[in-house]
Amino acid sequence: MTDITATSAGSAASPGRSLLALLEAAGPLIALILLMLIGTAMSDSFLGAENLSNVFTRSAIIGIIAVGATFVITAGGLDLSVGSLSALVAGMTIMFMNAAAATLGDGWPLVAAGIAFSLAIGAFAGFVNGFMIVKGRVEAFIVTLGAMGIFRSVITWLADGGSISLDFSLRDAARPIYYGQVLGIAVPIIVLAVIAVIGELTLRRMRFGRHVAAIGSNRHVAFYSAIPVNRVRILTYVIQGLCVAVATVIYVPRLGAATPSTGLMWELEAIAAVIIGGTALSGGFGRIWGTIVGVLILGFISNILNLTGFISPYLNGAFQGAIIIIAVLLQRDRSQG
Amino acid sequence: MSLLSFREVAKSYGVVPVLKGIDLAVEPGEVLALVGENGAGKSTLMRIAAGLAPASAGTMLFSGAPAPVTLHEAERAGIVMVHQEFCLAPHLTVAENVFLGRELTRGLFTDRKAMETKARALLAELGSAAPVRARLRDLPVSDWQMIELAKAFARQPRLILMDEPTAVLSATEAGNLFARIRAFREAGGSVIFTSHRLDEVKAIADRVAVLRDGQIVRVEATSAISEDAMAEAMVGRPLAEIYPPRRGAAPRKAFLSVAGLCAPGTVEDASLDIREGEVLGISGLVGSGRTELFEALLGLRPASCRSFVLRGRERRLPGAREAWALKLAYLTEDRKGKGLLLGKSLDQNVALTSGAIAGAAWIDRRAERRDLEAAVGRYDIRAGRLDVTAGALSGGNQQKVLIAKTLGVEPDLIVFDEPTRGVDIGAKQQIYEIIAGLAGQGKAIVVISSEMQEIVGLSDRVLVMRRGRIAGELSGEAISENDIIRFAMGLEEKGPQEEASP
Numbered sequence: 001m002t003d004i005t006a007t008s009a010g011s012a013a014s015p016g017r018s019l020l021a022l023l024e025a026a027g028p029l030i031a032l033i034l035l036m037l038i039g040t041a042m043s044d045s046f047l048g049a050e051n052l053s054n055v056f057t058r059s060a061i062i063g064i065i066a067v068g069a070t071f072v073i074t075a076g077g078l079d080l081s082v083g084s085l086s087a088l089v090a091g092m093t094i095m096f097m098n099a100a101a102a103t104l105g106d107g108w109p110l111v112a113a114g115i116a117f118s119l120a121i122g123a124f125a126g127f128v129n130g131f132m133i134v135k136g137r138v139e140a141f142i143v144t145l146g147a148m149g150i151f152r153s154v155i156t157w158l159a160d161g162g163s164i165s166l167d168f169s170l171r172d173a174a175r176p177i178y179y180g181q182v183l184g185i186a187v188p189i190i191v192l193a194v195i196a197v198i199g200e201l202t203l204r205r206m207r208f209g210r211h212v213a214a215i216g217s218n219r220h221v222a223f224y225s226a227i228p229v230n231r232v233r234i235l236t237y238v239i240q241g242l243c244v245a246v247a248t249v250i251y252v253p254r255l256g257a258a259t260p261s262t263g264l265m266w267e268l269e270a271i272a273a274v275i276i277g278g279t280a281l282s283g284g285f286g287r288i289w290g291t292i293v294g295v296l297i298l299g300f301i302s303n304i305l306n307l308t309g310f311i312s313p314y315l316n317g318a319f320q321g322a323i324i325i326i327a328v329l330l331q332r333d334r335s336q337g
Numbered sequence: 338m339s340l341l342s343f344r345e346v347a348k349s350y351g352v353v354p355v356l357k358g359i360d361l362a363v364e365p366g367e368v369l370a371l372v373g374e375n376g377a378g379k380s381t382l383m384r385i386a387a388g389l390a391p392a393s394a395g396t397m398l399f400s401g402a403p404a405p406v407t408l409h410e411a412e413r414a415g416i417v418m419v420h421q422e423f424c425l426a427p428h429l430t431v432a433e434n435v436f437l438g439r440e441l442t443r444g445l446f447t448d449r450k451a452m453e454t455k456a457r458a459l460l461a462e463l464g465s466a467a468p469v470r471a472r473l474r475d476l477p478v479s480d481w482q483m484i485e486l487a488k489a490f491a492r493q494p495r496l497i498l499m500d501e502p503t504a505v506l507s508a509t510e511a512g513n514l515f516a517r518i519r520a521f522r523e524a525g526g527s528v529i530f531t532s533h534r535l536d537e538v539k540a541i542a543d544r545v546a547v548l549r550d551g552q553i554v555r556v557e558a559t560s561a562i563s564e565d566a567m568a569e570a571m572v573g574r575p576l577a578e579i580y581p582p583r584r585g586a587a588p589r590k591a592f593l594s595v596a597g598l599c600a601p602g603t604v605e606d607a608s609l610d611i612r613e614g615e616v617l618g619i620s621g622l623v624g625s626g627r628t629e630l631f632e633a634l635l636g637l638r639p640a641s642c643r644s645f646v647l648r649g650r651e652r653r654l655p656g657a658r659e660a661w662a663l664k665l666a667y668l669t670e671d672r673k674g675k676g677l678l679l680g681k682s683l684d685q686n687v688a689l690t691s692g693a694i695a696g697a698a699w700i701d702r703r704a705e706r707r708d709l710e711a712a713v714g715r716y717d718i719r720a721g722r723l724d725v726t727a728g729a730l731s732g733g734n735q736q737k738v739l740i741a742k743t744l745g746v747e748p749d750l751i752v753f754d755e756p757t758r759g760v761d762i763g764a765k766q767q768i769y770e771i772i773a774g775l776a777g778q779g780k781a782i783v784v785i786s787s788e789m790q791e792i793v794g795l796s797d798r799v800l801v802m803r804r805g806r807i808a809g810e811l812s813g814e815a816i817s818e819n820d821i822i823r824f825a826m827g828l829e830e831k832g833p834q835e836e837a838s839p
Contacts, residue, residue, distance in 0.1 A: 207696050214689060217678045224637070224675040225742070226661040226693040284680060 027330065028277050028293040035300050043307040051303070053186055057178075059299035060188035061247045065266060066273040066291045067199045068243030071236040072140075073274050074203065074286030076216035077133065079240050080144040083266035084151035085125050089248040090258035091155045091164045093118040097174075098167050111173050118245045125151070126241020130234035148267070156260040163259040166252065174253040188250045192292075195246065200288040212236060216283025265317075272320055273298055276327045297323070338401055340365045340496055340527050341386060341416075346395035348381055355381045357551045359395070363496070368518060368528045370538040370559070373548030373571050374733070374761030379531045380421075382548070383498045386529065387411055387418035415495035419502055423481050425488075427474040431467055432456040435488045459487040462520070464513030478505050486514065490521070497521070499530035503537060504759070507623065515541045533759065535564040549573055572763045579766050580794035581773035589615050592750060592781040593665075595634060597643030603629035604640070605805045611750060611781045616772065618796030619785040620821045626805040627785045628670060631752045635660040635667045661694045666748035668739060670755035670785070672732070676739045679728030683720060684709040686727045686738055691745035712741035717767055733764030740771060751775060752783040757791065769795060789818045801825050 039046040065082050072079045097114045104110040125147070132143045158164060166174065180187045203209035211232045214222045223229050252258070275281055276297055277290025298320060305313045342362035348355045356378045363369045371379045384390040385397070386404075388411035397404035405411040425434050432449070433440075435456040441448045456469045465483040467476060473484065482505050489497050503511040518528055518541060532538055538545055539559055547555040547570040555562075555570045589612035596608040604626045611617055619627045633640035636657040645654055647663065655663055669675040677686050684705040688696070709723060716737040720730055727738055736756070743751065753772060757765045772795060776782045786792050792799055798812040801824035809824035811817070 205700055205702075207692055207698050207700060210685065210689075210700060211693065214678055214681070217680055218674070220671075220675045221678050221689075223657065224667070224669050225690040226658050226746075227689070228658060228693070284678075 025278075028290050028297065031276075032293050032297050032300070035297060035304070039300060039304045039307070042304060042310065046304070046307060051307070053189070055296070055299045055303045056189045056192075057186045059295045060186075060192040061251050062266060062269045062273060062298070063192045063292055063295040064195055064243050064247040064250070065240075066270040066295055067195050067288055068240035069270045069274045070199065070277075070279055070286045070288055070291045071203065071212055071239045073271070073279055073281065074216050074283055075212045075233055075236045076219065076283030077140045077233065077236060078144060078271075079126075079129065079237060080141070080267045081125075081129060081147035081151055082240065082244050082270055083263035083268075084148045084155070085122065085241065085244045086248045086251070086263035086266060087155045087258055087260070088125070088151040089118045089121050089245050090252050090262055091158050092121055093248070093252060094164050094166045094258055095158070097170055101167060101170055106170050106173050108173065110170065111177070114174070115249050118249050119242060120245075122241040122243075122245025122248070123238050124241070126238040126244075127234065129241070130237030133237070134230045134233045152260065155258065155262070159258065159260060161260065163257045165257040171253070171256050174256075176253075178250055178253040191246065191250060195243070196288050196292050203286055203288055208232065208235075213284055213286065216280070216285070218284075268324075269295075269298055269320065272324045272327075275324060281328060339363065339398070340367075340400060341404060341529075342398045343382075343386075344396045344398070346382075346385065346392045346397060348378075348385060348390070348393045355551050356385075356392075359551075359553055361546055361553060361556070363527050363529055365495075365527055366522050366525045367544065368522055368530070368542045370542035370545040371529060371531045371548060372533075372535065372538055372545060372567055374731075374763055377548040377571070377761075378551040379548055380500055383418065383500055383529065383531065386496075387416060387498050389418070412492065415493070416498065417489045417492050417494040417496075418498040419485055419489045419500065421500040421504065423485055425473055425481060425485060428472060430470050430472055431460075431476070431480075431484055432469040434473055434484055435459060435469075435491050437488065439492065455491070456487065459491050460484070462490070463487055463517050464510070479507065479510055482506055483510065483514075486517075490517070494526065496527045496529070499528065501531055501533070501759075503532060503534065511537065533761070535567050538567065539564055547571055568762050571761070579762070579769065581769055584614070584773075584777065584797070587614075589613055591646075592648065593634075594646040595642055595644070598630065598633055598640060599642065600626075600629055600633035600638055600640040603638075603805055604633050607805075607807050609800060609807060611783060612798075613781050614776055614779045615797045616776050616782045616784055616795050618792040618799040618816075619783060619802065620787075620789065620792045620799055621802030621808070621825050623787060625802040625825065627802050628754055629805075630802065631667060631754065631783065631785065635665055635752065637667065658694070661690065661746055661748075664747065664749040665752075666743050666746060666750065667752045668743045668754060668756065670758060672735055672739055672759075677727045677735060677742070680726055683718075683723060683725065683727055683730075683738060687712050687742050687745060690742055694746055708745065709741075712738075712745075716741050716771065731761075733760040736760050736764065736768065740768070744775075748780070750781040750783070752785065754785045755787065756784065757786075757788070789821060792816075792821065793818055803827055 045051050065086070069079060069082065093114050096117045097110055100113055101110055104113055129143055129147055132138055133140045136143070177187055182190055203212065211222065211227045214225070214227055215229055215232055219229060273294035274291050276294035277287060277292070279286040279290060301319050301323070302313065302316045305311055305316055305319070339362035343359045346359040347357055359382060371382065373379050381390065385392050388405050388408045391406060399405065399414055399416070405414045405416065426437065429437070432453040436452045441451045441455070453469045460467055460469070460483060463483050463486055465480065465487070467480045467483060473481065482502070486502065502514060506514065521528065530542075542559045545557055545559050545562060545567060546553050547567060549571060554573070591610045592613045593611045598607040599605055607630055619630070621627050629638065632638045636655045636659060640654060642654055645652055655665070673679060678689070687709050688705045692700070712718060713720065713723065718734050718737045718741070720734060727735060730738065756768050756772065760768065772782060772784065784792070784795055793816055796816060798810065799816050799821060800807050801809045801811070801821050803825055808827065809820070811820055
């Protein structure tokens, strides 16, 4: 039902149907290619290396978060707190680094400690979310909606309504994480690529990924099949927390500060990317490559609006919203057909 | 003139033919039974009649005019279908459900009082006293079936289609339903129903049509055909003795002994031995705690016990994953809800449990494929193609996949919970052979079943449950349906000879 490869195989009896199945499977990719053709037609600078690199780099942050969201959603869960968590992790990490600079200096040991610190917070927050949902048996929607409010308000309180800035003396050390390049490719793109490949392999080829999909597909069947359901479900939220932390580590050097509006609406973009990519909203089937394509679709739409000035970039959110609805609409037709 | 007639009706999904040239008619005031193995096309034929699926070819006439082709037209023409799966709204009241979609109104508002009165009357006709103001979700499943039936009768139909209407009903409830069907027939209504239970067919139907591989192979007046003849027509060959030969009685070593097992609210103070090489049958009424007893034993629900001795060694009750690792397997009665991932491929399903217990972190897809091919051969899984989803298979073949999945962990104790529910007679026989074969290898086997004949035919020893307790034990030649029923109904305890009976 939700498993695309399986349905297409199950109904591949007639050539018309198998073509349809192929279209469904490759849908997001086709949409991305169409979008890029439109972009090329509307702006000369669209296909330039600088513009593409720019879009990829900006998409990397949402992309990394969306990889985690793919795990959560495939397991039948939902995490609305990612944007707020990102703001909280950013703020606390900056405070930690500012405070630790006295003992660790302003070189790479401080940066490494900062990264470790933010990963720890991200993983912990994810664990608490997962624990409440699984052991406390509260709806994921409710728990993460609550967490979203709590994280956002704590960072606002920590920042006293203003912003928490990384000390200027430390910015040079952190800078390469966002602005650096390896073999001419920006660091955030490399990090995204590595995480996406690991995520795809985990979800598709590893026992853990199989269990994630099984739980999203039918939690009772998973339990009766000796799958450690609780552990796997909690772990998906921990993975989500870790992904948020990694994304935040990349984001912090870009602005050097955290404010109450950091990461605002990121949860919407991340979930949108996952759904556009073909992961089933109700769980049971997920694909990371689809999610990455989804992130790029969102990134290019906003980029095209910015480049052309044809339609106001302020309408970006409207486009995103419409695309999410269309993606789910297509998904619904698939599950019924 | 026939009420509904099919002429050369065919249906195929893609290039797969499901029904081929069906010629069949139901007369006014007639009860027609459709029987056949799983996948023979019974449900598809019903769906076409109900306007839920269009036929690919052929014509259908209803009272001489072209038959309705959509659900709404069918309902307006007086054809209603009672589904195997419930189509009810759990949060609405019983009365609201009975009149769902055609509420009685007074002016602008629904007439609650009239609906409740009428719903009560409709349910009473079915022998049900379900409270009409109660929310559906608070009622047991057998009530749901009655409400579904009341809903059908409330539409004042001319033809009712019932797909396995008695699957979840007790004998008394089924009897009430049959009385209602007879009254409906007297009033000129027609019924087409499917059932796996040939004794019911014999009892209630005027005529029976046997379907095999999408074709009608035999239509007879029920009085002119025996149950055995029906079964043979379904399978297409004479049926040998359906149960495997009994193994000789031999002293058998206890594999697992449990004393004083309790699960809150469902099982009280149960003590039993499960022995190597023996089939232990578990009987009892629905709700007597049969499933719960073994779920408690295998860590699938919270429980406590005085002692748990496995392979001669005392230990505590295992958790769910622990039980699997100890080679104690439970094959669920709820194939769709707890057994198989219907949307996933066959090889994934077969590998699920064994992979979760002892699989490497990295999945070896070729090995999974090989395991599936081996299982297909060993358990005679008929799938056509191996890359389909589990949901695409018929009930009997799904059950064989579930067996392959469960036995994939190479367990020493296997609890088969309703192993042949919703399975056709050919597959049933194969499953019995698998069970007997396992016992022959020295595995400890438990079979939980509501089918009395199955318990009597398969078991070396029988435990009968009643109200969460083990009410009696029978073994060897002493196993009889009569005694099982007496224990299950509590007649043994109430009798004056209570003190004398062992």
